[in-house]
Amino acid sequence: MGLFGSKKEGGILDVIRCDQSDYLIWKWSPSGEPSKKMNAIRYGSRLRVKEGEVAVFVYDKEGGMDFIEGFKDEVLKTANFPVLSSIVGSAFGGASPFQAEVFFINRAGTIRLPFFVKKISLSEQWQQRLFVPATVKGAITFNISDYRAFISKYQMAGYSMDDLSLQIRDMVERYVKSAVTNAPYQLGIPVVQIERGIDQISEAVQAKLRDPLAEDFAVNLRRVDISDISLDTESEGYQALMNQGLAQADILEKQFAATGEATSRNILDQQQIGAENLAESLRINREETQRRQRLATESDFLTAHQIDVQGEVARTAAESLGELGGGMGGGDGLNPAGMMAGMMLGGAVGGHMAGMMGGMMQGLGQPGLGQQNLGPQGLGPQNFGAQPGMGQQPGMGQQPPVPPVPPAVQYFVAVNGAQSGPFTPEQLRQMIANRQVTAATYVWKQGMAGWAAASSLPELADAFGSVPPPPPAPPAL
Template structure:
């Protein structure tokens, strides 16, 4: 017979799930202390009678109702009786390692080739149902620690884990070459499948982590598909880089064109002429460089082009065109003099009466200008920036 115990309490460590107190015989006035995150199961004659939560208990018949009829009260409850106390540690126990004992065989979902991989990681467990855990796994044992619990679970754990790994990889279509970036989802899916398996033994699977996937590096078939996979992404990355480069180049050219256009517009504003007038100046310069009508054809300048030149400059160029045509057709016909030419207002384009000082339509003063080009001697009919015959910039 064991010695009479005054106090019974848990004396195991944090890596223990179930611990049996060494005293088996004690009197009914013995004190039972159960700490937080613990439970104690009272056994008498091999039967689990009562379960105690956190607190301090005096083992008297009124506190243990299921054994009240079994006690012999003839000795004033002082007679020792045979009993056992099991403590269940319900704290979450972490960093319990696991690993597959052999390779998992499955068909890679992306490329469809057979593959063998291994896996390992960690998990955390907690005693959930004290009675179920004690009766199913402990039996007559006095101690159940992490290693022993994992050894109990090893067979079914390896079978379930390998099956679930293949199922999850297929169901989620996880590429073997991208599996490392899906480990969190992969771990959670396997954990959800394992929860009910552990619950059958009164254990709660709190966390389950896949930390390492052992790939068949060096296998010829695996290496072939690996090269194909990464070549595909390299080609996509190269094409994307080229596309981005082309976009940047196009944006740069567009910005350059806008800047040049803005600069030219600023120049025209400062010098007092428009885009249409500038085109007229260009045409006028080409006209001045050619003496015969045939030259216009060589330049690609047609009659429609001259008719389309707008503004006062268009009028001058059109007049020059008519002069040149007339001279070419009938050399004896003299060109009209500047005195008989019709003048127009620079502001509104209205015809001006000969000798007018102001426009009759808008009242704009008539600008006086030099009459003769300093280079070719052409007699100007009105104000302008360039000579319509030779294109020389005027000084008026």
């Protein structure tokens, strides 16, 4: 945008108007040439002010001013110019020329004022002995929002837009130099990467400039644009900072590589330990399942095996019956006493053998039962008795049936949202010791209404108290 326009037409009786399309403040001249002098304007000339413009008549007498806001298109009359009426009326009765300067102000226009700041020395916060020369390029954009305050500030007598631009530029360069110099400290940006902070620096300069420009120059700052911050890459300070930065980057790269390698090893070790623990748990679970299935099969055939043992004992007793009878009776006839003794002996021995087999099978299913079915003397008299079908007499002891093996308690575990199991109490305690199951892990068993934390089960609560805390992390390399 040009600061001044030019008017090719002019005269004593003329049309006073602004034909410029891109301006902020424009001074009208009858000759069309820029001038700081008063112009002779004849009463009766025509004034045209477009929408968005303000025409300011500045008179040399008593510093009076008339403001005419657009849109206006009319002949100069004293009725429309309060100050002019007193001047013209007192001079020549309202018919002679009068002296005035006419300024047109574009209320919607803006001025873009470029700046170039040299001889800026930048240094790092941690290395203030090394300086890097820099230059800054940019521009500010401003307008006149309050034209009455602007006119009152400058009175427009001998006004020059060039003088105003020079004064504003000096202030802008001072604030830009301060903001760029402090950027490495305030924004934490390395000097060699200072252009990363162009946006932040522009915003900081704009915030600092707005009020001083309004107070000192009566203009409204629209924006500050820093387009380039150039460093002297051939300077000694720049080369030294670059070498230090490369050395630090190399050290950090090696540290990151070492840390990454240690982390990878730790992850692989943890995965291997987890895989081994899982394989061991699956092996134990498989063996326990096979053992339970084998015990269940043997328990199903226990009754049939008991009958076979009793029958074998009965046959053996029958074969020995004759010999026993011969020894007791001394003849070849029937010996009732020997027969009764043989039957009682066969029944007792068969019952004892069956009970012993049942106790052995039950002992396999329930560790710790030992030989509780054998009596204090091994084959004690309390284990002898008549068996069903052997003709026992009322009052004689009868062998009770073998109690069924109680069902084993089985637990299911929720791992990563998926159900795993079943596990025996021993397996679950081993998993707690290996930290595969924590106090917060959800478990379930038959009879529970829903899943619950492992630590909330009374039979498992003591298992968590015996688990040592996690080992400390290995020291960083």
